Amino acid sequence: MSRRHEDFDELCDPDNPQIIKYEDVLEASKRIKNFIKPTPCTPSHFQRESGINIFYKLETIQKTGSFKERGAINALTLLPKDNQKIGVVVASLGNHAMGICYYGQKLGIPVTVIMPTCVAAIKLQLCQNLGAKVIVQGSNLVDAQKYGRGYAKDKGISYIKRDYPNILCGYGTVALEILDQMPNMDAIIVPVGSGGLVAAVASVVKHVKPECLVYGVQSERLPTFYKSLEAGEPITLPYEPSIAEAIAMPYVGVNAFRNAQNLLDKMLLVKEDWIARAILHLVENERFVVEGAGASPLAAILGNLVPELKTKNVVCILSGGNIDAVLLGRSLDRGLAAEGRLIKFKVLIKDFASAYEQFMLLLAQGGYNLIRQFQDRIWVENEIYRVEIKAVCETRGLSHALELKRIVERAYPNACSFETEPFNDDRTCPCHAKSLKPK
Structure with missing residues (x-):
């Protein structure tokens, strides 16, 4: 009996998830080095207070403000030339789309972005400014993705999903850089939404340095990946808005889940107020503007969820800095109230x-x-x-x-x-x- 219904995606097949190979991440690193330079891994000013030697991996300084660029350029450059001429379709709340749009414009690849009605206006505008055709469809990301796959099929255009193997291999280059910059790293804390980044990081880190701890963190408001690990299989939860909007995912990636399932040392859930405090701390003390998702690793430290990491060298991936002015103001006020x-x-x-x-x-x-x-x-x-x-x-x-x-x-x-x-x-x-x- 065939599972190939109209929304079936062979690259994200629950019965046959794709495993990330270390060698493929190395190839991705060679492929993207002409487009993306290594981002700094800088020490925190919060080390004395926390008792942890914290280092920040600054993916916030990417051209579109997040690590998603790594997956975008890797996937786009691997497309056949004929497909590049026709264009691509992507469904996203912002960061994934902006990475595709930016490098699509660089490579001359037409990009169509499907966004749900709940998307931040600034992110929609940024995609349009990068030359993309933006279609607003669906009340949430799941609806937008379903529409996007149908749209791509009807138009004969390549659809690019954040859970695709080429995307994940691009994400894995973050871990390669960290291992080169911090060879004495004891642990790494990674924001988790649908799970692509943590799956890629864990796959690389555990291959090179298996003793290094890899922790995932997400808001307790929408603990989809956490609950999926508890259930032993990907699950879907009702969408809930979160201050960490970039990782407020009601579903997990099939490939991401399979790769991370046996490699993650711990999944952490943080309160919304802790994320707000982390955003405030990063602005006031580190001089970094970071979105809620990117601030989540520090939120776990502020919430005292990782006492076992005292005196250890810990890298927090600040995955993105795309926070609009209104949400930033609210986050800072909420952080002040929480403190x-x-x-x-x-x-x-x-x-x-x-x-x-x-x-x-x-x-x-x-x-x-x-x-x-x-x-x-x-x-x-x-x-x-x-x-x-x-x-x-x-x-x-x-x-x-x-x-x-x-x-x-x-x-x-x-x-x-x-x-x-x-x-x-x-x-x-x-x-x-x-x-x-x-x-």
């Missing part, structure tokens, strides 16, 4: 000028910066002469924030409440400051 540096609370005060002055002086004398405030006189039950102020204040950190809570509670007993976790908990004396940090 206790932005505090939201409400307080009832008398609706008189002198009471406002007293409240503002209270904040100023404590060194707090009032970021936002909203005054509510209408929906205040049984209070005709008092106003509820909803405020967001900036603090210097967790201890300073706890002090704000104590100051406000002393000044306005039984008339205030703090909405930002963990400050909505009564156990917020200084002795709990350390334990209130994410574990």
Whole structure:
């Protein structure tokens, strides 16, 4: 009985997954070296605090801002000349498409990109700026991919999927560079979406240096690869939006899963707030602008998920830097809130000028910066002469924030409440400051 239904893809056949060969990755490295230069692997400024010798592999500085270029150029250059003239079709949320578009333009290969309606407008625009024909179709990536395969079949155009062997071999060149730059590496932490990057990295690293640990990390919001490993087979989960949008994949790659399944040492799940904190840390302390997916490896360290790596040499792959300005701003604010540096609370005060002055002086004398405030006189039950102020204040950190809570509670007993976790908990004396940090 044949499995070759209309959406069957022989290069991503669940019954016959393609295994990445080390030799093919070496060939891919030779193939792409005229297009892509090695990216730096630079030490972190966070080593003393974390106790881990952290190094960042900066795939963010690729021409289109992510490691996806490696797979794109490898796959495009391996296309037969006749197919290159006709063009290619790709379905993507952004990074994969941008890599194909950029090198398609370089090589004179027409590119059609299928994107779902949920795609970030900036990524759609970037693909158009790179000369691609963009078709918006489907409410999610799975729908866009199904449409893309049908479109390619109808037009007689080559379809390029992120799980194809040539794409994965291109991704594997990241690991070759890291092994050359960091021969004393003890572990590597890799962002995981559909699994192509971690599969390629694990295949190369375990071939050359089997004792080196390879960890995958993804948001707990959409733990598709994690759940697939638990189930022993690829599974699909309902899509959930995530701050790490580039790895918020409801499915896993057939080839990626098969290659990574027996090579990964550990899969880690990180909270959304940890990813936000990692983005904030990378901007403030490392001077790197990194998208949520790329910040996930550092999020695992900030969340204290890898205590066994203390004193070890650990490489975090910063897989991409394509984060739009709006999401970056939200991520930084969320990171500040997660660290206790932005505090939201409400307080009832008398609706008189002198009471406002007293409240503002209270904040100023404590060194707090009032970021936002909203005054509510209408929906205040049984209070005709008092106003509820909803405020967001900036603090210097967790201890300073706890002090704000104590100051406000002393000044306005039984008339205030703090909405930002963990400050909505009564156990917020200084002795709990350390334990209130994410574990």
